[in-house]
Amino acid sequence: MENRERFRRVFVIVIDSLGVGGAADAAKFGDAGADTLGHIAxxxxxxxxxxxxxLGIANLHPLEGIKPAEHPMGYYTKLNEISRGxxxxxGHWEMMGLKTEKPFITFTETGFPPELIAELERRTGHKVIGNKSASGxxxxxxxxxxxxATGHMIVYTSADSVLQICGNEETFGLEELYRCCEIARELTMKDEWKVGRVIARPYVGRKKGEFRRTSNRHDYAVKPFGKTVLNALKDAGLDVISIGKINDIFAGEGITKALKSKSSVHGMEQTIREAEEDDFHGLCFVNLVDFDALWGHRRDxxxxxxELERFDEKLGVFLxxxxxxxxxxxxxDHGNDPTYRGTDHTREQVPFxxxxxSMQxxxxxxxxDSFAAVGACVAxxxxxxxxxxxxxxxxxxMEECR
Known part of the structure; x- marks a missing residue:
């Protein structure tokens, strides 16, 4: 490979759901006026x-109580999404070059169809309970x-295109939970049932108020429908390190090393460790999910x-x-305005x-005009x-950032 690179290591950190308002087509998604970061401030x-x-976050987007930097260290703009979702x-697939024309199916309002539930019960041997949209x-x-008490299986969904199955690690068992999720993934590949991810949600505890989800979560995602920048990097012999749920989002495609995170803080600690200790050559791609999962969907x-302040503290160490x-x-990857109606993601621009x-x-x-600007910079x-x-x-x- 001809060496035309400017930077040996590139870090892409996705603050999951940190929209910055203003998507031109927000009204088509029912999200006119949403502004995740602006409304939090x-x-x-x-x-x-x-x-x-x-770095320039308040130069990019006016924020109450936070002044724009007089001399911002970073280059900044907003990215628009062209995919239909x-x-x-x-969002992540678009960052790495893929435009999704058909949104993934959600079952937020209705739960999963009786035919799907019946087949899932038959194949797994467990009666399904739940089957609705709910907080984990x-x-x-x-x-x-x-x-x-019964050995039944909790199945639920959310505002995302997901089918989630809970299993107590001591009574249901991790291997049995994973087996059931693999069956669910196979079933939900049918067009009329196709969800973006099936998620194993293991937990511990024996009674209400003491249940706690563990870090043994596993996502079974649909594979990207085409080659992405990650594939191009890997095929060129470069490292592609994923931190958090990146490996699950891309179903392992184009990844050379995958690290799971217990939290967004832990994800930043892993990223700092890679920066301090690992002389890799390529991309470190990070997703920090707690912003979305713990606070956005719960409208907090x-x-x-x-969570943003904890991230900012770790960002200082990383810098x-x-x-x-x-x-x-x-x-x-999208917005999730915690002050907005409902519990769904919000269609917004995102920060860049x-x-x-080494930059001035x-x-x-x-x-x-697309999140693909991220992957284009890396390539x-x-x-x-x-x-x-x-x-x-x-x-x-890359030509404009000197």
Whole structure:
């Protein structure tokens, strides 16, 4: 491979659900007026993000109580989504070059069809209980004791395109939970039942109020429908390290090393460790899910703000660990405004912050018409051609960031 690279290591950190408002087509998704970051800043007094502030987050988007940086360290803009969806997989796949034309099916309002449930019961040997949209902690308090006593199987969904199965690690067993999820994944490959992910949700505890989900979660995702930037990197002999649920989102495609995270804080600690200790050559792709799962869907702006402040603290440590030939991109996969109606994701623009210690003072960049600007920057840095059929970006951001 001809060496045209500018940076040896690239870190892409996805703050899951950190929308910055203003999607032109938000009304088509029922999300007019949603603004995840802006509304958190206006609802939570004393909110502070000093490291994101230095990179230009308040220059990118006006934030109550946080002033724009006079001399921002990073380059900044907003990205628009062109795929027809506002879920995790759609957003991440678009970042790496794929446009999703048909949104994944959700069963938020109705639960799963009786025909699917009947076949799942027949194949697994477990009676299904639940079958509705619910918070993962709430459904355990409601049905965990029954599952333990009877051997039944808790199945539920959410605002995402997911089928989730709970299993107590001591009574149901991890291997049995995984077996049932593999059956569910096979069944939900039918077009009329196709969900983006089947998720194993193991937990411990014996009674209501004491149940706790464990880190042995496993996602069974649909594979990307085409080659992505991750495949191009791997095929070129470069490292592709995933942290958090990235490996699950891409069903392992294009990944050379996968690290699971127990939390978003843990995910940042893993990312810092990679920056400090691992002389890898390629991409470290990070998803920090707690913003979405713990605070966005539960409509908790204070909790979301606290998670952002914990991230910002770890970001400061990461910035100190960066080398001259490192590049950082911070972005998001969709919005999830905790002040908005309902519990669904929100169709929003997402931030794009790009920084390297070797760069001069940052500035605002023109908005991009696709999240694929992220993957395009990574491919351009390593002198790679975007895979056939991927989204083409009209601007070369790497040329504009000096």
């Amino acid at each position: 206006s609802h939570v007094k004393g909110f502070s993000l000093p490291n994101l502030q230095k 506002k879920d995790t997989m759609t 902690t709430e459904i355990l308090d409601e049905l965990g004791e029954e599952e333990i 702006p204070e909790g979301y703000a606290g 100190d660990a960066m080398r001259e030939d490192d590049m950082l991109i911070i972005t998001a 912050l790009l920084y390297s210690p 003072e940052g500035k605002e960049l023109p908005q991009a 351009e840095n390593f002198g790679l051609t975007m895979p056939k059929g991927t989204i083409r970006i009209s601007r070369n951001y």
